[in-house]
Amino acid sequence: MPRDIDAVILTHAHLDHSGRIPLLYAQGCKAPLFCTAPTADIIFPLLLDSAELQAHDATRRNRRLDRRFRPEFSPLYTSDDVKQCMHFVTRTNFCSKVELGEQIGFRFWDARHIVGAASVEICLGDIRILFSGDLGNGKAITCAGAELTGYDHVICESTYGDRVREPELLAYRRDVLLEHINSSLDAGGNLLIPAFAVERTQSVLEDMVALIECNKLAPVNIFVDTPLGETVTRATLKYRDSGLNPFAHANIHFVESVAQSRQLEHVRGAVIIAGSSMCTGGRIRSHLEHNLEDPASRVLFVGYQVSGTLGAILKSGARHVRISGTDLKVRAQIHTMDSYSCHADRDGLIAWVKARLPISGSVFLTHGEKESMMQFSAALEAHITGTAILEPTLGSCWKLPKANAASLTGSGRADAEALVAQHDWQNDLAAFQGALRSALASLPDDHSRSAMMSRLQDSLVHKRISETD
Numbered sequence: 001m002p003r004d005i006d007a008v009i010l011t012h013a014h015l016d017h018s019g020r021i022p023l024l025y026a027q028g029c030k031a032p033l034f035c036t037a038p039t040a041d042i043i044f045p046l047l048l049d050s051a052e053l054q055a056h057d058a059t060r061r062n063r064r065l066d067r068r069f070r071p072e073f074s075p076l077y078t079s080d081d082v083k084q085c086m087h088f089v090t091r092t093n094f095c096s097k098v099e100l101g102e103q104i105g106f107r108f109w110d111a112r113h114i115v116g117a118a119s120v121e122i123c124l125g126d127i128r129i130l131f132s133g134d135l136g137n138g139k140a141i142t143c144a145g146a147e148l149t150g151y152d153h154v155i156c157e158s159t160y161g162d163r164v165r166e167p168e169l170l171a172y173r174r175d176v177l178l179e180h181i182n183s184s185l186d187a188g189g190n191l192l193i194p195a196f197a198v199e200r201t202q203s204v205l206e207d208m209v210a211l212i213e214c215n216k217l218a219p220v221n222i223f224v225d226t227p228l229g230e231t232v233t234r235a236t237l238k239y240r241d242s243g244l245n246p247f248a249h250a251n252i253h254f255v256e257s258v259a260q261s262r263q264l265e266h267v268r269g270a271v272i273i274a275g276s277s278m279c280t281g282g283r284i285r286s287h288l289e290h291n292l293e294d295p296a297s298r299v300l301f302v303g304y305q306v307s308g309t310l311g312a313i314l315k316s317g318a319r320h321v322r323i324s325g326t327d328l329k330v331r332a333q334i335h336t337m338d339s340y341s342c343h344a345d346r347d348g349l350i351a352w353v354k355a356r357l358p359i360s361g362s363v364f365l366t367h368g369e370k371e372s373m374m375q376f377s378a379a380l381e382a383h384i385t386g387t388a389i390l391e392p393t394l395g396s397c398w399k400l401p402k403a404n405a406a407s408l409t410g411s412g413r414a415d416a417e418a419l420v421a422q423h424d425w426q427n428d429l430a431a432f433q434g435a436l437r438s439a440l441a442s443l444p445d446d447h448s449r450s451a452m453m454s455r456l457q458d459s460l461v462h463k464r465i466s467e468t469d
């Protein structure tokens, strides 16, 4: 039960790690919430935004006619819940040991992921466990007087465990970005960049500032249409000053209100950075609505697109999509830059695990889609011998002994696994409707269109009959 929890340890601000914390505290948790100072500064606006989005989403869904006579949607938590849980935040420095009780303690290591991101070393008596959190790239981790090797058990993320990225120089990445900006502006369209408010917006802005300051990028209007992105950018500057300050440039505009955002509908020849990164909500959807049918515009994805999201559908080359009830033909160019990832790739993850050796018990793989986890497991096996590599299912329980492989003590929850695998068929429906509309439009006359619909109708009837046989 939440009220029985003694300590909550948060590795970093990303919502897939922090997003349900207010719910935990709303359900009775009273434990201190340990995180680094940058994480504490970022989660507050992030969780408030999440609560507001949920409230808005619930109101919209409950208003829809097809929700009548069904239970009302309610948000997981409110803004008040967010404010309440922030009282439990305990800012914790990297490398400092925190004693949680008799022979139980932890400390944060720099995970090289986003600002403030940490791995967590947990000591239970003489058993040492290391939880990677999300891992990034960069220099080896050090803390004076401490060893990051010789663990009993290591829990390692595997998000990009199935791919190896070409190491790209920062200057090359910026040149590629410049090419995308210039190509869309030369064509007279806009460049839309769907981006996470945390980390990705800051990285893209830093690159743009660098391009402006070395006179590679001509004066162009850059709209940052994500108030959350602006807040996080200000918070990040406190901790990571790269000397590239987007607030010091007159042609980088931070868009505040929805009314200001709407004014961008008719803008051409600009760069627009907006959330959400996977186009599942937020202001980017309105910009897509006004740009996707324009062959002069382009959409540049700079982040991972989860399968089934509108971002993934666009990235896969869909020619029709439906946004806010409007069917749109995709005429804009769709591009991707993979070089912005703040996650280590397969080789980076392997190097991180090898640097922890010897590991006398087990390595658990988490935080990856099934395929990625399986491929990473196979690749890692070739590099570490004598250590069990385990892929736990959600909800499974394990005993973690000293210097011995972990053993399963309770199975996972099948219902939870099914939820994880759930596919959002609504996006498939939208793609199907778009394709159908296009197929009908391509037929020579109304008679042919009626005939096609009649055949489709027949096949639906046959399907229903065969299901009831």
Ligand SMILES: [Zn+2]
Pocket: 012, 014, 113, 134
């Ligand atoms: Zn993360």
